[in-house]
Amino acid sequence: xxxxxxxxxxxxxxxxxxxxxxxxxxxxxxxxxxxxxxxxxxxxxxxxxxxxxxxxxxxxxxxxxxxxxxxxxxxxxxxxxxxxxxxxxxxxxxxxxxxxxxxxxxxxxxxxxxxxxxxxxxxxxxxxxxxxxxxxxxxxxxxxxxxxxxxxxxxxxxxxxxxxxxxxxxxxxxxxxxxxxxxxxxxxxxxxxxxxxxxxxxxxxxxxxxxxxxxxxxxxxxxxxxxxxxxxxxxxxxxxxxxxxxxxxxxxxxxxxxxxxxxxxxxxxxxxxxxxxxxxxxxxxxxxxxxxxxxxxxxxxxxxxxxxxxxxxxxxxxxxxxxxxxxxxxxxxxxxxxxxxxxxxxxx
Numbered sequence: 001x002x003x004x005x006x007x008x009x010x011x012x013x014x015x016x017x018x019x020x021x022x023x024x025x026x027x028x029x030x031x032x033x034x035x036x037x038x039x040x041x042x043x044x045x046x047x048x049x050x051x052x053x054x055x056x057x058x059x060x061x062x063x064x065x066x067x068x069x070x071x072x073x074x075x076x077x078x079x080x081x082x083x084x085x086x087x088x089x090x091x092x093x094x095x096x097x098x099x100x101x102x103x104x105x106x107x108x109x110x111x112x113x114x115x116x117x118x119x120x121x122x123x124x125x126x127x128x129x130x131x132x133x134x135x136x137x138x139x140x141x142x143x144x145x146x147x148x149x150x151x152x153x154x155x156x157x158x159x160x161x162x163x164x165x166x167x168x169x170x171x172x173x174x175x176x177x178x179x180x181x182x183x184x185x186x187x188x189x190x191x192x193x194x195x196x197x198x199x200x201x202x203x204x205x206x207x208x209x210x211x212x213x214x215x216x217x218x219x220x221x222x223x224x225x226x227x228x229x230x231x232x233x234x235x236x237x238x239x240x241x242x243x244x245x246x247x248x249x250x251x252x253x254x255x256x257x258x259x260x261x262x263x264x265x266x267x268x269x270x271x272x273x274x275x276x277x278x279x280x281x282x283x284x285x286x287x288x289x290x291x292x293x294x295x296x297x298x299x300x301x302x303x304x305x306x307x308x309x310x311x312x313x314x315x316x317x318x319x320x321x322x323x324x325x326x327x328x329x330x331x332x333x334x335x336x337x338x339x340x341x342x343x344x345x346x347x348x
Contacts, residue, residue, distance in 0.1 A: 002034040005100050005321050007314055008093035011041030012068040012086040014105025014303045014310075018042075021105065022049035024301075024310025026056045031311075032318050038063055038099055040089035063089045069110045071303060078110030079117070087111060091118040094296040101317035103288075105301035105310060112148050112291065119296035122330055124337045127152070128293035129160050129232070130300060131167055132239060133286040133316070136223030142168050143220065143228045146289060147236035154197035157181065157229055161202055162336045163292040163329055164227035165209040170323030174226060176208060180215035182230035182238075190214070198229075205339035208332060288313030290320060292329065297321060 009025060011018050018041060025037050037056070039046050040063035050057040067085040069078045082088055087106050093099040095118050104111050112128070121128055131144035142164050145152065152160070161179050168177035181199055183191040188199070191214065202211040212225050217238060220228050230238065257267035287309040291298040297320045301313035 002032075003322075004034050004036065005032070005318055006036050006038060006093075006098065007317055008038040008040065008063075008090040008099035008102045009314075010087045010090045010102070010104035010106050011039040011046045011062075012106070014301065014305070015071070016304075016306075018045045018049045020305065020307050020310050022046065022053060022056065023307030024314055025060070026053040027307060027311035028314035028318070029056050029059060031315060035059065035314075035318065037061070038090070038093050040065060040093075041068070041086040042066055063093070065089055069107050071107050073107055073110055075107075075109040075113040078107060079113050082110060082114060088114055088118070091115055091296075091298060094298070095119055100321035101297040101299060103299045103301060103310075103313050103317050105303050105305065105313070107303075108147065108300055111298065111300055115291050115294055115296075115298045119294040119298065121293055122295055122333060124333060125159060125293040127156055127159075128291050129163060130289040131164055131292050132289045133171075134220060134228070134239075134242070135286060136221050138223035139172075140286065141220065141223055141226055141228060142171070143230065143235060143239065144292065145230065145232035145235050146239045147232050148291070149232040151233060152194065152231035154194045154201065157194060157198035157231065158201050158336060159293065159333065160229045161198070161209065161211070161227065162207070162332045164229060165207075166325065166329040166332045167290060167292060167320075168226045170325045170328060171319060172226060176210045177226040178210045178212050178224075179227040179229060180212045180219075180225035182217065182220070182228055182234065183214040184216070186214045186216060188214070194231075201339075205336065207336060207339065284309030284312055286312065288316040290316065295326065297325060 011021050037060040043062050043064040046062050069082050069085050069087045090102040094102045127149045129145035130148040131142050132146045133140050134143045144160050144164050165177045257263050287302050287305050289300040299313050299317040301310050
């Protein structure tokens with residue numbers, strides 16, 4: 001018997017607001033019938049969308065508010081004006097134990113700032129990270145940080161490794177996930193000092209993961225490791241470059257397959273293979289970044305996604321709650337911090 005789970009949704013977040021949020025929740029409910037939802041935002045707008053989904057309406061409760069964090073708001077503005085907003089109420093529901101997970105497609109910087117204030121970082125965590133699922137030729141891997149932080153110390157990179165490994169255990173059911181540090185080369189002499197120091201710690205410490213050393217950018221998609229660790233500036237650029245490349249390749253294929261009658265015939269004969277490729281490259285399938293290092297689960301959906309993509313973010317939150325991610329992560333971080341105890345790098 002599956003345990004009932006409650007997901008708190010920022011009903012006003014993203015480019016499309018309640019239409020996508022409610023539509024995505026309806027799809028996720030079909031996949032996970034034990035779910036119920038708290039949907040925060042303008043009651044009239046949410047009620048209008050819920051009327052289209054009777055099964056979801058019966059499993060949902062609205063948290064009414066007229067305060068909405070705009071996509072263009074700076075985090076500082078959102079913190080000043082955002083108390084009681086749809087984003088705030090979703091996170092507060094997790095803090096108060098009313099919900100297992102909060103999901104928002106809203107302003108990333110505002111969501112991280114509010115999540116840190118409301119859910120609070122775990123003991124010893126200086127900076128939470130955003131972890132994203134990344135399609136590979138074998139299956140999927142986890143990449144973090146993909147945009148929560150600009151730069152990272154060696155200690156923080158070590159924390160990211162532990163957090164990513166805990167998420168991999170939860171999602172992939174691997175006891176000792178393989179972890180690699182993204183670097184400009186695989187040789188030990190290469191890279192920034194923070195990356196080389198983190199590399200030394202991860203090699204030496206007896207941690208519940210399989211550390212594989214440095215990897216380069218082209219190896220992410222090859223699936224050489226389960227978890228890729230990188231500071232947020234480079235991680236966000238890598239993520240958006242990969243998304244853009246996938247769209248570019250898709251456009252090239254579309255143009256090539258419609259150029260002549262023979263290419264159109266070839267496309268028809270290969271249509272089954274193209275459907276598989278389209279599914280594999282569809283960013284909606286792996287939509288959702290998990291905020292790791294907080295005393296609660298918060299998921300960031302892409303702001304421009306559709307209902308199917310938002311459902312993937314809700315599904316991810318559900319899996320994180322089912323796996324007991326937060327207590328597992330707390331235990332793993334304790335192990336790492338104890339391993340660093342007494343070393344000069346502990347406060348690095």
